[in-house]
Every structure is written in structure tokens, then in C-alpha cells.
Amino acid sequence: xxxxxxxxxxxxxxxxxxxxxxxxxxxxxxxxxxxxxxxxxxxxxxxxxxxxxxxxxxxxxxxxxxxxxxxxxxxxxxxxxxxxxxxxxxxxxxxxxxxxxxxxxxxxxxxxxxxxxxxxxxxxxxxxxxxxxxxxxxxxxxxxxxxxxxxxxxxxxxxxxxxxxxxxxxxxxxxxxxxxxxxxxxxxxxxxxxxxxxxxxxxxxxxxxxxxxxxxxxxxxxxxxxxxxxx
Numbered sequence: 022x023x024x025x026x027x028x029x030x031x032x033x034x035x036x037x038x039x040x041x042x043x044x045x046x047x048x049x050x051x052x053x054x055x056x057x058x059x060x061x062x063x064x065x066x067x068x069x070x071x072x073x074x075x076x077x078x079x080x081x082x083x084x085x086x087x088x089x090x091x092x093x094x095x096x097x098x099x100x101x102x103x104x105x106x107x108x109x110x111x112x113x114x115x116x117x118x119x120x121x122x123x124x125x126x127x128x129x130x131x132x133x134x135x136x137x138x139x140x141x142x143x144x145x146x147x148x149x150x151x152x153x154x155x156x157x158x159x160x161x162x163x164x165x166x167x168x169x170x171x172x173x174x175x176x177x178x179x180x181x182x183x184x185x186x187x188x189x190x191x192x193x194x195x196x197x198x199x200x201x202x203x204x205x206x207x208x209x210x211x212x213x214x215x216x217x218x219x220x221x222x223x224x225x226x227x228x229x230x231x232x233x234x235x236x237x238x239x240x241x242x243x244x245x246x247x248x249x250x251x252x
């Protein structure tokens with residue numbers, strides 16, 4: 022779902038009343054649940070492999086437990102592991118608070134085009150980003166560019182918003198760290214140091230859209246998908 026820069030009518034979404042700490046806390050809890058679910062799923066697969074081998078071994082050597090009894094125990098163990106994973110996934114998907122992330126970055130566009138940064142809402146509520154700022158910080162040489170987001174701008178769940186840099190920026194290194202901040206200066210998201218020396222339509226983007234585990238592996242360098250799904 023694409024959004025333009027036109028002013029949007031304000032809604033009564035509860036996201037507008039959340040504190041900066043509330044958004045920060047939500048993002049951390051979301052990541053913890055995601056990681057916990059992933060770990061439990063991996064543990065279930067490993068347990069299934071080990072338990073299946075062990076059940077066959079016990080049945081072969083003639084221990085007291087029958088193959089059926091061992092199989093029932095294995096299924097019980099697998100069931101509660103999968104149940105924990107399911108609760109984790111439901112908790113993540115059911116959380117109503119929206120979460121804005123930096124989703125795609127162009128630091129070295131071809132010709133005289135502007136740098137740009139795409140934002141994405143990976144939550145389930147509309148998020149008002151009026152007055153937020155996107156910062157591009159380069160340290161070699163020292164340079165900082167700031168993009169202010171217009172008043173009345175909101176991003177729908179699964180929606181994109183693209184911020185364009187200033188045509189007068191003197192920034193041609195293709196490098197920088199991108200930071201997203203709320204109106205009061207609270208940091209919402211931050212990338213690692215990006216380096217784009219391609220001078221073409223290739224960009225850094227999260228794959229899939231909105232994935233946010235605070236790892237470099239969240240990002241891939243590939244063909245531009247500005248204001249559209251990363252593929």
C-alpha cells in the first residue's frame with residue numbers, strides 16, 4: 022500500500038497516545054518473542070530427530086517401554102514445544118501497536134538524483150509520523166543530512182513512505198548510517214553503516230519487508246524497489 026505526501030486526516034488510533042518509552046518497550050518485546058519462537062522451533066526439530074532415533078533404539082533392545090509408549094511421550098514433548106512457538110507467533114502478530122522501521126535506503130543514486138529513505142509500517146495500526154526526522158550520518162568526511170517528515174503524515178499497516186533528500190546536499194561518498202527519530206528526538210530505528218559505490222539503481226533493503234532483528238543479515242543489496250515490496 023503506497024502513501025503519498027498529502028496531508029492525511031487524523032484518526033483516533035491509540036498509537037498517537039503512546040509514549041516514546043512505550044514504543045521502545047514494544048519493539049524490544051516483539052524481538053524477544055520472535056527470537057524465542059525461533060529458538061523453540063529449532064529445538065523442536067532437533068528433539069524430533071533425536072527422540073525418533075532413541076525410540077527405535079529402545080524398542081530394538083527390548084526395554085520396558087513399548088514403541089507406542091515411547092512414541093506417545095515423544096508426541097507429548099513435541100506438542101508443548103510447538104504450543105509455545107504458536108503462542109509466541111500469536112503474541113507478535115496480535116500486538117496492535119504499529120512499528121515504523123527504515124526499510125530501504127538509496128545513498129548513491131545514478132546521475133543527479135537525490136538520496137532517499139523508505140519507511141515501512143510492520144505493525145497492525147496506523148502510525149502518525151508527523152514531525153519525525155530521518156538522519157543520514159557520514160563520518161568520512163563528517164557530514165549529516167536531515168529530512169523532516171511533513172505534518173499530517175501517517176503510514177498504514179504494511180504501508181510505505183519515502184523521504185527524499187535535499188537536491189543541494191553535498192554528499193557523494195555513498196556511505197552513511199541512517200537514523201529515524203521521533204519529534205522529541207527519541208530514536209526509533211537505526212541502520213548499520215551502509216556503503217553503496219554502485220552509482221546505479223541498486224539499494225540496501227530489508228528482506229523481507231520490515232524484518233528487524235538488529236542484525237546485518239536483515240539487509241540485502243539489490244535492485245531498487247522504491248515504494249513497493251522488497252523482492
